[in-house]
Amino acid sequence: MSRRSIQRTVARIAAAGVVLGALAACGGDSSDTAAPGTGGGDESGTAEDVTLTWWHNATSGPMPEVWAQVAADFEANNPGVTVVQTGYQNEELQRTLIPNALASGDSPDLFQVWPGGEIRDQVANDYLMQLDDMIPDTIASVGATVNPWQVDGATYGIPFTFGIEGFWYNTDLFAEAGIESPPTTLTELNEAVDKLKAIDATPIAVGAGDKWPAAHWWYQFALHSCSPDTLTTAAAEFDFTDPCWIEAGTELEEFIASEPFQEGFLGTPAQTGAGSSAGLIANGQAAMELMGHWNAGVIGGLTPDEQVPPFLGWFPFPAIEGSAGDPNAALGGGDGFGCAKDAPTECADLLAYIMSEEVQSQFAASGSGIPTVTAAQSSLEDPNLKAVADGLSQASFVQLWLDTEYGTTVGNAMNEGIVNLVAGNGTPEDIITRMQDAAATL
């Protein structure tokens, strides 16, 4: 009897525990969601004491230290302001942390803002502070690179680095093949391909296995076939009716038919291992690769001595003769920061400080990327980054990566269509149809 009663008591206590636990969980939930409504920790305190939270994507290399120094300097120059800066892994930050923080209403004050489809969604949900009236001089200092961070003419983010895509090439192989200067037109590019084949080098490496490196070829053909106006309209209204969009696919088809790429390119990764497209450049097997501004670092990481090979050179994507496209148009992307809608005004001041010539020069000197403030570009030491920066300064029109520009849904449909075309299973028209179908679901 006594044993049973003990059992019974234990069972009841346990049951009560379960119920209590469930109640506690519910209570915890409601208090969590209530907190942001009553004003987060950011706005608390007196007018002089402000805490700014800052999320960025610098987790390795020289950048974490640069940002920490920036935060410390800003605190020193602005008594009463505390800056809490944290670096998170890029994809985690972009796909999970920031969307969740914004949706829950408890977002950091200053954070990484990705251009194109993503910033449009954030502005549509009223998450971001408009910066035009707060720091107009800073916005002006970065010129046209700020365009992707604008929605309907208003600025919601400012890029601290921006780079463009071009051909990374092996100057030794070019010399051996008798190519005197980097191609400036598509015809010259085709000639260069023939000359490189003649010396048994793989003319162009492409990491088509990862999809996007193949897609970038079509982006470039579209960029140089379509007028800047057509590109701008397409980004704003998903209008792909201009014949230049089909033309881009047709030209890419013809180009692939000349077999410029390495054997089995459909399965080649872009950046991992000696068999990747960057690896083929690093070990001198292939002569050219169309890739973004980061590629010198990737190639350097794949050489035996882990140094950027001295033969590496850079030239912009050549013009397509007789097309409506701007011959000096460039395709690129970058990293930018924006402030949350309800962040204290000091957030904009911190952003202005990050974008100051002084900090931008530090950034340039660290070799982490190309600063957007033109005056700071003289601080670039890395010759490859300098080449890309020169290309950027000569570009008359800068288009954001098309998949970023159009957002995940349309961008992915576009990339799938391009991959089919590159693999010989699709048509130029099919790419456009897919994009329009995807845009219709938005």
Place this chain on the structure above:
Amino acid sequence: MASLTAPGPAETAGPGVLRPPRVRHRNGRTRTWVEVVVFVAPALILFIGFVIVPVVLAAVYSFFNLPAAFSWDMLNAERFVGLDNYTRAFSTPEFRRAITNTFFILFASLLVQGPLAIAIALLLNRRLRGRGVLRLLIFVPYVLAEVIAGLTWKLLLQPNGGVNALLEGLGLGFLQRNWLADPDIALYTIFLILTWKYVGFAILLMLAGLQGVPKELGEAAEIDGASWWQTQRYVTLPLLAPTIRIWAFLSIIGSLQVFDMVWVTVAPTVRQMSTETMATYMVQQGQFAGQPGYGSAIAVILFLISLVIALGYQRLALRRDLAGAVTRGVR
């Protein structure tokens, strides 16, 4: 669990006993319920929260056209698209190819792995020098993690990898292929890797099944003048049938779910061209293409196909094997 039956004797004790049976009865029942709640609730909460609710939510999402991020505004009636996601799935060539690929893996697994496993099991069931070592070796691939096995094969099957080097060394250079990058053969390569990985499990099952076949029957058949082949064909195989049916069931379920091996082994482009399975297509569209609604519809289709096949197979093929277990009342 003995306490569950405790109320029984008390009830039959009749009114003459010291303790009033009704009180005992109620106490016992209350305690039983408390115990049921305490022991079952945690598992039940987890099961409902992480299995039932997501399945139901996926079904709900599948009727909506959801944007990728931020606003899963379910209350927005404009986002309701009815069966559009489903009609779109079946009119998309990529999804139809994903279904075809999945069923290719399913039938090829049954037709190749089954006979292969039975043959090897019959061989390993005989007295054989080094039988234990052979059994161990054959089972090793199954023990390896799928991702590890996939990446290992990915390295071996590179254009300049181990397999092609081996072919070259054997003087079979003409057989060299770009195994995983050639869309024409990538699916067959994947199937071979899957066979390598899972045939060991089939052999193990068949060997276990063969232990249950009485030796006397084989000996009796021999005395009656049956050859070894005839003994296997007319005595051993029929008695192995329950094992074969269970293995086929597991194989079918596994084939419908193939994901990891394709995902880690084949480059995304080649996957899109030729080796997409239903599961990889679901993840690709729902997660990476920013279309959770469409991805949910794919998930529901995959779920229904699996359900129909599993239930149908249970009723038709496994009825006798599982009689009284999961198919009680099914006739």
